[in-house]
Amino acid sequence: MEFLLKTRVIVGAGKHEELGANLPWRRALVVAGANVQACGTVDAVEASLKKGGVAAVTFAQAAAEPELGLVEQGTEFLKENAPDADGIIAVGGGSAIDLAKAIAVMATNNGPLASYEGAERFPNQPLPLVALPTTAGTGSEVSPSSVLTDPARRYKFLLWSKRIIPSLAILDPVLAGTAPRGVRLNAGLDALTHAVESALSLESTVYTEPLALQAIKLIKHRLAQVVLGQDSRQAMEEMLAGANLAGLAFSQTRLGVVHALALPLSARFGIPHGAAVAALLPYGLEFNASVSSDQYDKILSALGSRGELPEVIRSLARELGAPLKMRELGVAAEEIPQMAEDAAQSGHLAVNRRRCTVADLEAIYKAAF
Numbered sequence: 001m002e003f004l005l006k007t008r009v010i011v012g013a014g015k016h017e018e019l020g021a022n023l024p025w026r027r028a029l030v031v032a033g034a035n036v037q038a039c040g041t042v043d044a045v046e047a048s049l050k051k052g053g054v055a056a057v058t059f060a061q062a063a064a065e066p067e068l069g070l071v072e073q074g075t076e077f078l079k080e081n082a083p084d085a086d087g088i089i090a091v092g093g094g095s096a097i098d099l100a101k102a103i104a105v106m107a108t109n110n111g112p113l114a115s116y117e118g119a120e121r122f123p124n125q126p127l128p129l130v131a132l133p134t135t136a137g138t139g140s141e142v143s144p145s146s147v148l149t150d151p152a153r154r155y156k157f158l159l160w161s162k163r164i165i166p167s168l169a170i171l172d173p174v175l176a177g178t179a180p181r182g183v184r185l186n187a188g189l190d191a192l193t194h195a196v197e198s199a200l201s202l203e204s205t206v207y208t209e210p211l212a213l214q215a216i217k218l219i220k221h222r223l224a225q226v227v228l229g230q231d232s233r234q235a236m237e238e239m240l241a242g243a244n245l246a247g248l249a250f251s252q253t254r255l256g257v258v259h260a261l262a263l264p265l266s267a268r269f270g271i272p273h274g275a276a277v278a279a280l281l282p283y284g285l286e287f288n289a290s291v292s293s294d295q296y297d298k299i300l301s302a303l304g305s306r307g308e309l310p311e312v313i314r315s316l317a318r319e320l321g322a323p324l325k326m327r328e329l330g331v332a333a334e335e336i337p338q339m340a341e342d343a344a345q346s347g348h349l350a351v352n353r354r355r356c357t358v359a360d361l362e363a364i365y366k367a368a369f
């Protein structure tokens, strides 16, 4: 058994102002989404860096489901504008953080990036990373994964490496309070799915299970508040903590069949990752039910619910207005066989509690359609 904690995590309202003071760097690249820049968050981060004596240039073009071409653009930007950067600061949702990770890898490796798919595949140490998440969701601020899209192959893949885990993460509800409602919903359901899949993973341990179950409790308690707009800073702070704990848990355990199935939905139809996992989660749970009853009881207890776990999750998503079927998300039924082939490539299947063939994946897609 092994348990790795690499990230210093600072939590609290206004803590983003302390970024510069906590960085031993002289020069940095900031990677952010355009929407994050528009709401003033990037200005606040730059001001903190300036106060701490860190010179920064900003690449504010992060987009949802980052593509290989965007990584190339960001790497070029770094080489032209900040070739001596000591590290990269990601400000945004999971997509911005994943983009920053890929740029950190390509700053010191020759690629091609797609050849680094999988675990620990690139040779050289990437640039150090810091993350300020503006959504409570992906856990990318503490995770070893970066999810990237290859549009030519309509394929999403993962880089997985301890070397791209950020060294510092600042969880600030002031920053996360700027995200719109749909983003909060998708991010929150992604975090819930991380916690559930981590608790079910074959690699779940006495170290990770408490993190996953506590994440489920916090997310169940706070998700509706932050999505339906009755949020307070306290609620958002606990959502950020829940998503972060789920990230710590799945960083050790990996995920499972739901995340494997979700990749092609985003790669082929541009469906937001959180919406994809949320629609698939009840069907993945139905598939795993015959081998997971003890773990299902623990998850139900963390949710404070009784009954059948897939149905409990389904009604939670329904109450929040999340789409429940793949067809509502725009998936084309004729692509299901190829989607099943692509999903079968995912490393997450190795830790899924029930063994899973391509035919099984296809059957789950059909049930979820």
Ligand SMILES: [Fe+2]
Binding pocket: 138, 190, 194, 259, 273, 277
């Ligand atoms: Fe996810």
